[in-house]
Amino acid sequence: MSKSNILNNRTKENHCFSSLSKEFVANYHKIFNEVVDEALARIPYLHSIEIKNRIKKMAGYYALVEKPILAELFLIAYEMLEEPNNYNEVKKRQAYTLACVMEMCSCYFLIIDDMEDDSKIRRGKQCWHLLPDAGSSVCNDTCMLRSFIYELLLLNFPQTEGSKIIAYVNQIYFLSAVGQHLDMLTSEKQNYKNFTMDQFKKIAELKTSFPAIHSPIILALILANKDSKEAKQQVHDVCNDIGIFVQIKNDLMDLYSSNESDLKSSTDIQKGKCSWLAVKALEMCNIEQRRIFQDNYGNWDESCVRKIQELYDTLKLQEIYENEKQTQHENLIRKINELPPNAIPSADNYKKLISLMEKFQLA
């Protein structure tokens, strides 16, 4: 890798700590490709050009078509948490590596989830498992990607810090997969007694809260060497509800925005998913409406899907969502205001992170 590249460029501007995330976002593709290329070149036992090209293609397949929200969230949290005295070029490189890793891990799960859900389109692209050269090799592909991410971390972090990060990244893989499995299990059984708000929250916590909301902040804490047990527990307490609410929003978006664009196809009703809409509908409906739900949910027939959509409309679920959103936001702000003055991240920083999530249309 050239010494003059962005990661190594020791210009005055690059030393400005608070521009870390801005610089990353402005140069995202370039940085991402450099991080990947450099690691691919440095893994001593990896020789095949075909394999290197495939890993690179896979790593960026979904990661490079949208704004790197997870990465930006992580970098802004890190900017808030790091002591200016500890910040240097090595830390910057590590922060950028971790930012890219977060996007790659997300890509890893999108590939697996799309395969499992038999999705067709994601972020405006044909899903990975539908590519002519993917198909049944998806498991093997994701195995390579995960192995590569591990090597990437190993190459960029000293042992103690690296082990901590690798252990946390393994937890992300593990819990996300557990969430995906419980999600699949709950849908498949089509036993609507299991469609409870508790079950929905459990799945949302694993599939969304943990990988998308907790992890950018926890990884920033680790990189800033402020990952005490208390700090991590606090992130969990504050952020869990946000993640669940993000999942509720995702479920609404799946239905109400997917007709407008082909960025992601809507299939929650057809697949009988334990979505917030389904759970809320079951909580609210009368005997007749419950019969309609049971007769039509989890069915690919268009008239069945329409009947479920009509039921959701009758029950005014969108309106209920708007009200709950307001209450949830107020509860969250109250919780943050009650944090002790020495909280890490501080109450102010939590508020900034939340408004950032809102800006990203996450929360």
Place this chain on the structure above:
Amino acid sequence: MSKSNILNNRTKENHCFSSLSKEFVANYHKIFNEVVDEALARIPYLHSIEIKNRIKKMAGYYALVEKPILAELFLIAYEMLEEPNNYNEVKKRQAYTLACVMEMCSCYFLIIDDMEDDSKIRRGKQCWHLLPDAGSSVCNDTCMLRSFIYELLLLNFPQTEGSKIIAYVNQIYFLSAVGQHLDMLTSEKQNYKNFTMDQFKKIAELKTSFPAIHSPIILALILANKDSKEAKQQVHDVCNDIGIFVQIKNDLMDLYSSNESDLKSSTDIQKGKCSWLAVKALEMCNIEQRRIFQDNYGNWDESCVRKIQELYDTLKLQEIYENEKQTQHENLIRKINELPPNAIPSADNYKKLISLMEKFQLA
């Protein structure tokens, strides 16, 4: 877990170092289940009983239906390498954990390979991806299994040793997946110019030599703290040919023994695999025979498969294999006899390991 279990049992017999592998083999299922159960109970963030049951079922799905050859090979290598003074109950537990991990990693790849190859039967059992509750969730399942194996290692090894083992296990995942991908790529393209002995050896090295022959010895070196760069290079030099020969034997077995039992279904010809038989046939055949090969290879039609089998018979490939086997064995023994007197493992130990592989019908 009960304090009186096998792993903790401090009887006189258990202190007898050389009985390590024998005791393991005699109590394999019990030890395996204890290792898995204990780790599942200790992972702090894993709560769901359904998930724990699924991981346990998957970990042992192929691992518990045959003799644990990889595990035994590793334990015998470790018995040879460890200094008796360093051996204690902690080391024993670690050795058993690693032995089980090797069988689980093997299981992980069998699940992925069978999915990719669309195999039906493995070790007399229906392949994992064909189970009613598996299907498209194979990627997610293997993600959970791999995450679990990582936690298992983390729980049983101190940081420095653990990091080394985890890094090596990642290399096993990575290289095996690379081998599987190259195997698939070479078959799919059906470009017989790529069916060279070099390409066959490259795939065999990645898919077989490295995970099945090198890794038990390298992991034993790591556990015995004798994993110098020289020792690892020597294992590579001595063992690589063995692994390639194991793959040649596998390819022959695929064809010539699969009619006799239903332990594994034969599909190399149908799938157009770059097998030793195909490569050797292409090396030897005349223009007319090459035409027969090109017209019939990689086809599921029974008459095509029969024509390829007849071609192999005409070319006397089984006889050629027997001759090459003899030459290869002589070369190997010569190579071992030329090792320096301070080689680790020693020449004598290499010979013992090889006769063990022969006993296991590996080499």
